[in-house]
Amino acid sequence: MGLRQIWIIYRHEVRCALRERSIVVASIVVPLVMYPLLLWAMLAGLSFVAGQAERLTSRVAIQGLPEAHGALADSLAAHDRIRLTDWAGDRESAHRAIAEGRLDVHVVFEPASVGAGGVVDNFRVTIWFSEARDRSYGARNRVESAMAWYREALIDDVRRELGVADPVWADFVVVRSDVATPVEISRSILALVVPLLTLIMVALASFYPAIDATAGERERSTWETLLTVSASRGQVATAKYLYVATFGALGGLLNLTALALSLGWISSMVGAPEAEELAGTGIPLAALPVIGLGIALLALFVAAGMLAFAVFARNFKEGQSMIMPFYVAVFLPALFLRSPDIEFTLALALVPVVNVAMLIREVIVGSVPVLQGGVTLLAMALSVAGAVYFAQWTISREEVLLGSGQGGLLRFLRGRYSMLRRQR
């Protein structure tokens, strides 16, 4: 096999890649800083929006409020973030004003359709607002809260007048109770996000190395230099394959580390993380080896696929466009299959890439699908072997190595077919 030759070329490829800015950024920096950046942006954005919305005064127009309920108008007027506006126009002009941002809500009181025992001038109320505008939406919430408070007080008065005892009333409540622990909720959210992001990161981290290892050689005119060294084409292809897979796996693992550090930081602010989980992420420690194995399998598969596509490119630009369909094909199925209601069946365990995403999802929520896991391992091992064989075969072809590379993989296969037919 000549492991020494593979090792020498592999080290050389990695050394060159670590000095290439685009590769370092895509394969190392992005996976590391993505989570902290996203979290920071999310928190900063949310607090900015909340702060902005909180500061704004809601402009509220009231129409048709019965005199008997003047207290409601008083309570609205007393709210320091609500400004009552007289509205002389008709309903349509009020709605237009809301749409244009001149008014936030239009509260219309109408007589109740059925009479109510103890309530004088009972009414039904409609709050007109625009969900397309945050300020209007916030105003609706404020008015609704004030209404709810007034309604409670009104019903309380009526209850007292009717002589209904307090205990009877107090027991008539609806209580919501969640059986999921905070850790379980955290896991279920991570199970949606982590598999997809892992796929994207592994693919992204392999992307530039795959182009660099093939089209990059052609663009730099170093292909022929490398082909004249004392190593077989198989050894050259293997070294390049391992180099791309290394960066893919590195990207995936760094991504997981960044996730742990970022969520761990938030968790430490909220409370101490549990000992048997990954730095407060809710991911069970026992799941880590499986996730690590999943990342390795993904990296091995993706590296082979990307090399097989990129080897036909004459330069970086062509390489990018040739790999892109494969890149999208890798993570697109996982995008649709991440719903927790989709079961990890044996059939899905046979589908490469999707099976790893599903397996990662399952171990994050704490289940151990042994049979599906075994099938996944087997299916991925076979897929990786097939992809590596195909990539090696493609890379070793004379017409691919020294050919113009026009047309990509499909044209190459068509050319091979027509040549075989001619020979026959």
Added chain:
Amino acid sequence: MSDQPVRAEGLTKFFYDESRGEIRAVDGVDLGCSRGEILGLLGANGAGKTTTLRMLCTVLEPTAGQAWVMGHEVRAEPERVREKLGFYSASTALYPKITPRETLRFFARINRYPGARVEARVDDLIQRFGLADYADSRVEKLSTGMKQKVSIARTVVHDPPVLIFDEPTVGLDVLNAIELRDIIAGLRDHGKAILFSTHIMSEAEQLCDRIAIIHHGRILATGTLDELRDETGLHYLEQIFVHYAQTAPVAMADASRGGGRLAGGPE
């Protein structure tokens, strides 16, 4: 069996192109090169020089015929062949992100130069080629002349007995071209068997001990400049070349139809 370090018999290469069909780039080439000799492969663009040399250094696989480098057959033992030769051409560039020292180390190790002697060999070449001041700067920062020196140093770093130079002076200015030719002559004096392809007549006249004229993929004549002069009765190599090219059998041109350059493939 001949003891020549490089030998080819009936070396042939066909390419297949979807639109043009079969292209005969090299057709039955016989040649040999001895130790301490520069064999010039002289031909016009598209004559088959690069394809012949690429077959000898195992980058391309011959369609027919055989060739040996230091006794190793190019198809049977390609890695052993590559271990015994150094290949240099205008299209064999260097890795821009590593330094000349790292470049030489890499090519010495991958070409199986004894590990214990790699550092001494690298230091020696850095001194000999005047690279000391730039040995630890990245290749991308070097001038064209310095890059060329690093390129030659990497070609010879594993001390191969056979060297192949494929149009090495293409794109070089006069001074760099002269320096390169001096280096190649020096390597010949150290006993290397050198194959040197060019389409520049003066270069072949000055540098080559023997000249093989190649046209439409076939060797038309081989000999020293004096032998070629005697055979044709002409004095200048340019005249000699034109003489052979014009008297070549018409069938040859027909056979190598479409013999123009195939992008990235045959010369």
